[in-house]
Amino acid sequence: MYSEKVLDHFQNPRNMGEIEGYNGMGMVGNAKCGDIMQMFIKVNDDGIIEDVGFKTFGCGAAVATSSMATEMIKGKSVDDALKLSNAAVVEALEGLPPVKIHCSVLAEEAVKAAVEDYRSRQAEKKSE
Amino acid sequence: MKRIYLDNAATTKLAPAVFEAMTPYLTEIYGNPSSPHYFGQQVAAAIDKARQQVAAGIGADAGEIIFMSGGTEADNMAIRGIAERYSSRGKHIITTAVEHHAVLHTCQLLEKHGYEVTYLPVDEYGRVTVDQVREAIRPDTVLVSVMFANNEVGTIMPIPEIGALCREKGVFFHTDAVQAVGHLPIDVKAMNIDMLSMSAHKFHGPKGVGALYVRKGIMLPALIQGGAQERNRRAGTENVPGIVGMGKAMELAVGSLEENAAKMTALRDRLIRELPKRIPEIKLNGHPTDRLPNNVNYSIKYIEGESILLMLDLNGIVASSGSACTSGSLDPSHVLLAMGLTHEVAHGSVRMTLSEETTEEDVEYVLDVLPRVAERLRRMSPLYHG
Structure with a gap:
């Protein structure tokens, strides 16, 4: 039911785990539904995502979409990261079963939540 | 890579001896058991033998076994059949919250047709007690349906106790024994079971065949119309290789x-x-x-x-x-x-x-x-x- 790419990202997840010195963190989903994604980003002064990490509670597709999303935003600007769509994640994974599309939506939301957190932290810093 | 199959509650491997027993009925012995000629009667005899094998496995008489497509159909026939045929006795059914969907969805369907269903809650192990059933029985209760053993967590229900209670109260008792047949000793007479659902592929028989045991004297209407097969209780030309396989699989499973x-x-x-x-x-x-x-x-x-x-x-x-x-x-x-x-x-x-x-x-x-x-x-x- 899963593409080889999905199985590869599930077996060898990229950027797995909390990263040192992150300045943005987003967590989406809930345990009741069986999916939680946590995304950590470290953004440098030029607004580039230097490092990224994820932790996921969920099915194979949830792990694979998180892993793929981290690869797709690493080295990008936060503005570009916000443009990441769930469809792009699905395409990069060479497709997902229809019942698993919501996992890719969660991955997109996790990236957005991490960027949002980064921005609110920056705004707080400025106001200090 | 070596593969270890630990999903035998989903389905089991066909036993080689079952395959062997079935093979002639997929090849040279192909008559229709309803036909009065040699080809037909040869097959009718094979079905009789399978019926005896299945009946013997659960302590029933051969005439109390109806072959059909599987456990799901057996559950449907038992519950809908009692509801339809015996509604004059009452329109209340008791079952449990942990039944297979074949039972739960059938009960939900009956709720849409004016039946009231009590779904008994279970304890932390997934069990109901006989006292829970006793308290739930009302004057208009027509049927109690409690699974023999749970397909997900394996918990065994107190079937003989519930059977005795239902017999005492004059309420029909059905059990979905799809996971139990061939794995646990079953005696429908000693356990006071009125109807029991079984499925061949859960005990190394073929898929697509199952049976419902219906105690002598209970008249269930046919769910499927269109022929006199299974003594007017299940129309359609018999799944002969499947039935023969189910008989053999039962004999083997109960034997060991x-x-x-x-x-x-x-x-x-x-x-x-x-x-x-x-x-x-x-x-x-x-x-x-x-x-x-x-x-x-x-x-x-x-x-x-x-x-x-x-x-x-x-x-x-x-x-x-x-x-x-x-x-x-x-x-x-x-x-x-x-x-x-x-x-x-x-x-x-x-x-x-x-x-x-x-x-x-x-x-x-x-x-x-x-x-x-x-x-x-x-x-x-x-x-x-x-």
């Missing part, structure tokens, strides 16, 4: 029931004992001892069932789970939720169901692999802080 149960119970108990020593924070689902000889079901906290299955599969171990992701809905197993598990813990369940072919080496391999899978997935989980 004790020996196989003892063997599987020993392996089951090794898994149940050892896994918590190797994986912290796991919870056994189902009753610790009063359970099917081949069922192991654990919830591994902080991780999700489908990813456990996927990683086990990549390591050659085939199992199943009650997580939402494997049920095709957003909710995890209704059985685990009825037993009081939180959604989160229910999502992390893994069910391993053994067969008599499961070896000690297989079990040792699981004891080696599953802790590593759990550890790996926990390191990925935002819920785990170990």
